[in-house]
Amino acid sequence: MQKIKNITIIGSGNVATHLGKYLYNAKYKIDYIYSRNIKNAKTLAKSVNADPVDDIAEVHAKSDLFLIAVSDNAIEIIAKQLNKYLGRKINVVHTSGMVSSEIFRGYFYNYGVFYPLQTFTKEREIDIKEVPFFITAGNDDFVKKLSKVAKKLSSNINIISDKERKVLHVAAVFANNFTNYMYSISKDILESEKMEFDLLYPLIKETTDKVLSGYNPKKIQTGPAVRKDYNTIKQHLKYLKKYPEYKEIYKFLTEKVTD
Amino acid sequence: MQKIKNITIIGSGNVATHLGKYLYNAKYKIDYIYSRNIKNAKTLAKSVNADPVDDIAEVHAKSDLFLIAVSDNAIEIIAKQLNKYLGRKINVVHTSGMVSSEIFRGYFYNYGVFYPLQTFTKEREIDIKEVPFFITAGNDDFVKKLSKVAKKLSSNINIISDKERKVLHVAAVFANNFTNYMYSISKDILESEKMEFDLLYPLIKETTDKVLSGYNPKKIQTGPAVRKDYNTIKQHLKYLKKYPEYKEIYKFLTEKVTD
Numbered sequence: 406m407q408k409i410k411n412i413t414i415i416g417s418g419n420v421a422t423h424l425g426k427y428l429y430n431a432k433y434k435i436d437y438i439y440s441r442n443i444k445n446a447k448t449l450a451k452s453v454n455a456d457p458v459d460d461i462a463e464v465h466a467k468s469d470l471f472l473i474a475v476s477d478n479a480i481e482i483i484a485k486q487l488n489k490y491l492g493r494k495i496n497v498v499h500t501s502g503m504v505s506s507e508i509f510r511g512y513f514y515n516y517g518v519f520y521p522l523q524t525f526t527k528e529r530e531i532d533i534k535e536v537p538f539f540i541t542a543g544n545d546d547f548v549k550k551l552s553k554v555a556k557k558l559s560s561n562i563n564i565i566s567d568k569e570r571k572v573l574h575v576a577a578v579f580a581n582n583f584t585n586y587m588y589s590i591s592k593d594i595l596e597s598e599k600m601e602f603d604l605l606y607p608l609i610k611e612t613t614d615k616v617l618s619g620y621n622p623k624k625i626q627t628g629p630a631v632r633k634d635y636n637t638i639k640q641h642l643k644y645l646k647k648y649p650e651y652k653e654i655y656k657f658l659t660e661k662v663t664d
Numbered sequence: 665m666q667k668i669k670n671i672t673i674i675g676s677g678n679v680a681t682h683l684g685k686y687l688y689n690a691k692y693k694i695d696y697i698y699s700r701n702i703k704n705a706k707t708l709a710k711s712v713n714a715d716p717v718d719d720i721a722e723v724h725a726k727s728d729l730f731l732i733a734v735s736d737n738a739i740e741i742i743a744k745q746l747n748k749y750l751g752r753k754i755n756v757v758h759t760s761g762m763v764s765s766e767i768f769r770g771y772f773y774n775y776g777v778f779y780p781l782q783t784f785t786k787e788r789e790i791d792i793k794e795v796p797f798f799i800t801a802g803n804d805d806f807v808k809k810l811s812k813v814a815k816k817l818s819s820n821i822n823i824i825s826d827k828e829r830k831v832l833h834v835a836a837v838f839a840n841n842f843t844n845y846m847y848s849i850s851k852d853i854l855e856s857e858k859m860e861f862d863l864l865y866p867l868i869k870e871t872t873d874k875v876l877s878g879y880n881p882k883k884i885q886t887g888p889a890v891r892k893d894y895n896t897i898k899q900h901l902k903y904l905k906k907y908p909e910y911k912e913i914y915k916f917l918t919e920k921v922t923d
Contacts, residue, residue, distance in 0.1 A: 476891075476893075477893065477895065477896060478893075478895060503888075503896050503899060503900075522863065522864070522866070522867055523866060523867055523870060524867060524870055524871055524874070524884075524886055526874065526879070526884055529874065529879075531870060535866045535869075536866055537863055537866055561866070563863070569857065569859060571899070571903060572853065572854065572857045572859060572903070573854070573859070573863065573864075574900075575853060575900050575903055575904065575914075576850040576851075576853045576854045576864060577850070577864060577867055578887055578888065578889075578900065578914065579846045579847075579849045579850040579853070579910075579914075580846060580847060580850040580864045580867060580868050580871070581867050581868070581871045581886070581887065582885070582886060582887030582888075582889060582890070582921070583846045583917050583921075584843045584846045584847070584868075584871055584872075585871055585875070585881050585884065585885055585886075586881070586885060586917065586920070586921055587838045587839060587842045587843045587846070588838075588839060588843070588875050588881035589880075589881035589882040589885065590838045591835040591836070591838040591839040592835075592880070592881060592882070593882070594831065594834060594835045594838070595831065595832070595835045598828065598831045600828060600831060600832070600835075604781065604796055604822070604832065605781070605832075605835060605836060605839045606876050607781070607782060607794045607795055607796060607820070608781055608782055608783060608836055608839060608840050609839050609840070609843075609872060609875065609876060610794075610872070610876060611782060611783055611790060612783055612839070612840045612843055612844055613843075613868060613869065613872040615783070615785065615788065616844070616847050616868065617865050617868060617869060620785070620788075621848075621851070622844050622845070622847035622848035622851060623848040623851070623852070625783075625785055625844065626841070626844055626845060626848065627783055627840070627841060627844075628837055628840065628841030629762075629837065629841075630837075630841060631841070632735075634735075634736065634737075636736065636737060637736060637762050640762060640830070641762075641833075641834050641837065644830060644831070644834055645834065650920065650923070651838075653920075654916075654917075654920060655834075655837070655838075657913075657916055658842050658845065658913075661845070661909065661912075661913060662841070662842075662845055664909070
């Protein structure tokens with residue numbers, strides 16, 4: 406397998422957009438941007454000097470890597486189409502935390518996963534150097550090639566199995582999705598009372614900084630739940646009566662923490 | 665009421681320790697440190713050049729402020745004792761987010777709350793300048809005096825009502841306690857699989873940084889729940905079978921987010 410120089414990107418969402426731009430900045434030639442929506446394909450293609458297409462039949466087999474950054478349930482559909490038009494010899498990865506690399510078995514000889522573990526927002530720049538990349542691939546040569554690409558983007562490269570990536574993905578739901586959801590509840594409660602959410606910023610910052618500096622979250626858990634301070638809990642629940650949904654969440658999580 | 669110069673601190677826990685040290689550094693004279701446990705009183709007293717006592721009868725009325733930083737349910741007990749030995753003329757505050765300032769009515773003429781909204785860990789230094797202080801007091805003169813003290817410590821001073829402080833406290837449970845609990849679950853899952861929690865640090869940092877830079881958490885919610893990606897959710901729940909408690913939490917919160 407020769408060195409990866411030319412890349413085609415399938416998709417135009419958050420991950421495709423971020424990876425496309427960082428790969429382009431790292432001097433990779435982006436051949437095509439495919440999207441079902443040609444307008445989206447054009448937007449991204451323009452910024453990475455690629456050809457936009459909305460039909461996979463128009464993508465030619467010359468790219469050294471086909472990077473599929475689409476929703477999980479579309480990955481196999483894309484794989485089938487790529488296989489149909491370009492055969493089994495192309496190199497293919499997807500970027501999903503959840504989908505096994507084995508979804509490509511039978512479609513291609515060289516397949517794998519190129520998973521950046523980060524929460525991407527389209528307009529927001531991130532420091533790609535700090536983003537952990539997780540590589541999974543069936544053969545060592547392809548692992549090496551993919552690692553080389555990842556190393557051009559980030560300094561945090563990890564070779565893992567499909568199973569390990571799934572564990573990461575579940576853990577990330579707790580650390581990111583549910584955490585963010587707690588922030589949104591907190592903000593909603595304050596703003597309903599005409600108070601500013603940013604009053605909590607120093608608290609939020611310190612909560613996270615502690616964990617990022619190595620404190621064990623289990624050991625630094627504070628608040629009425631872990632203290633089994635039932636009087637405060639009762640008062641909080643009384644206050645939360647006007648937000649039945651949040652009251653239920655408060656009660657549920659408090660029971661889990663006090664357990 | 666004269667300017668506050670001398671302070672007695674009732675308590676020797678996290679809040680008492682941090683406030684004691686920062687007040688001492690801000691050139692306040694700390695008269696006494698009271699704790700039921702004389703050893704704890706001595707430890708803190710030594711670092712702020714105060715007299716340690718374990719009997720409130722030994723505290724003299726000369727302090728300009730009595731700062732009660734004890735657990736919520738002990739505040740009124742302390743108030744009764746202070747009233748018994750020192751009368752109604754002393755100036756008294758507590759540091760609780762939850763307890764009304766009115767708990768002091770009938771015990772003292774000048775009473776209030778001096779509430780630093782931060783998560784304190786004994787050994788960990790924080791930037792006190794950034795900590796928001798929330799002042800509640802029955803009369804304007806006392807509010808001014810307390811604000812002056814708070815301003816020596818922090819640049820973020822807010823005058824609020826008892827009710828507003830309660831709202832803040834509830835919101836902080838979501839933003840800090842429950843968030844930290846999510847981190848502890850995340851860490852536990854990874855470490856059970858012999859993977860390192862720090863693989864998630866960049867994700868955790870970015871999740872928080874986004875919110876702290878003003879993104880609305882509700883609008884940047886990502887993950888399978890908000891996408892209603894039931895296939896991924898099903899796979900996550902299947903994986904979580906070996907952690908029944910976490911599976912239940914995942915299921916519960918996912919239903920709330922998809923709602």
